[in-house]
Amino acid sequence: MTKLQAKLVDDLVELYVANRDEVALALEQLRGQILADKELGKYIHSIKWRIKDPEHVRDSLERKIKYAKDKQLRFEITRDNFFTEFYDLAGIRILHLHTQQMEFIDKALKNRLDEARYQLIGEPTARTWDDETEAYFEKIGIKTKKSETLYTSVHYVLQTFSKSKYTCEIQVRTLAEELWGETSHTINYPEETSSVSCKEQLAVLARVTSAATRLVDAIFRSHREHLDNTKRDIKTARKPATPKATAPKRRAN
């Protein structure tokens, strides 16, 4: 990193600290909108949220600079675009039970963001590594991105439609995916683990949590079918029997 870049990182972190209250309020407003939505409430298990710690912003900027250098790209973040180009200063994570709720969550979330005057930046993207899940997301119209690291989540990036513009990131994932995500994050952040054994076990955990989410999908489908069948049976049982044919009345002679 050059001296100039180091100075830029210092400046950006300072800029962030000076505006942290605003970022926090923007996040609070977004969280309030999500919690107030009755339709989303049907699918959300719980919500986590955070604004980024200034030192993590510093780490992240330094990593981005290094990445740009390695790939011979321009490092694009400046003082002027920092709050819009740094996507996850404010983040919300929506946790739910199983993958097939996503089509309803996606619709409700987009409606709410639209109503509350937020702009989506780009299309929401699902990180996935499993073919079946990938096919599901494509079927419901969510773009997918192959995840080499086995990380899974749907990401929405949005911007406040206001004088001060801030971007926030919303991640949507299942509880089982959260278990994998949090375990992986704890072990691999800020530095990736060098333990082969841990990596191996994390790769297996990804299969287990993916299978768990898949199993919850199946359980809920079976449950719905079972309820539908039971309803049908009750309906059929209640249907009045066809009246018995009565003997024709005799005509009086």
Add this chain to the structure above:
Amino acid sequence: MPQNSKRHNALRFAIFNHKGGVGKTTLTVNVAAALASLGKRVLLVDTDPQCNLSSCLLEESVLDDLLANSDLTNGGTIWSAIKPVAEGLGEVGELEPVELSIENLFLACGDIRLSEFEEELTGFWSECLQRKMRGLRGTMALSSLVNQICTDQQIDIVFYDCGPNIGPLNRVILLDCDGFIVPAACDQFSLRALRTMGSTLTSWISQWSLISKLAPEDMYLLPGLPRMLGYIPQRFKVYRGVVSQAFAGYLAKIERRIVSDLITPLRKIDSKLASSSLEVNKLGQIKDFGTIANASQVQGVPMSEVDAGTPEQRADARRAFHQIAKKILERSK
């Protein structure tokens, strides 16, 4: 009116001090009349639920009639127009102001029921912090109404007459103003009030700045940067052309407090919010006019026009208020 329409370019002022009895209403009437006599079309907005301004300027029977019918959709007070918003049933209604007998002077009539709107404003404010449209619209309601009247009547200058408190109604009024003027009486309580006024105003301005930075970009919003135009020491006794000693002592104290408690904190937010010069800030001073001041309240006309006192007293009053009016115009350029 549509919420995203532009702000009318009339200048909006408030004569503000949350300490009661400092002569806000009297000052408002007399300064507004002076501006009207200079050819400006002036709208007085009586936002004090006590309606002192309205009862001073309107015949008792006229005011009684307006208040009795203010709940109707075609009612004639500020409450009549604001009611749909206060009750969450719709948009701000239309209001035709009362054209007063003094040329160029109009009055948006006050109403005791504005206190009901004030109760709602507390909720609207927290909804603004949550970026909820209902709260933003509710907070803008009074400003939108003033916009509408200014457009209809081609108003040049608006004066809000505020109640003596630092409640949510005065918050939206001050944040809607381009400038405010502080009348200060020469007594111990007035000195104390200046401190709370400074801290309250700065906290209102900072909170609104945060709200408006995050509010939808195309919404009509309060400007939120009321400049201090100056202060006016009031009702001090003059004995043989010289300010009496006790009052002179208070005047010096007021000046010190104005600088430390009001000008300094405002300039910390934005140096454009107040001038650092005391000379610039002193808009004039109003001595105790005695008989003609009382007559002005009772007769509902400026002191220069009352049927009381001596011609010298009336000319004296005319000079004092004209001077203030001209300074206000100068300061708000």
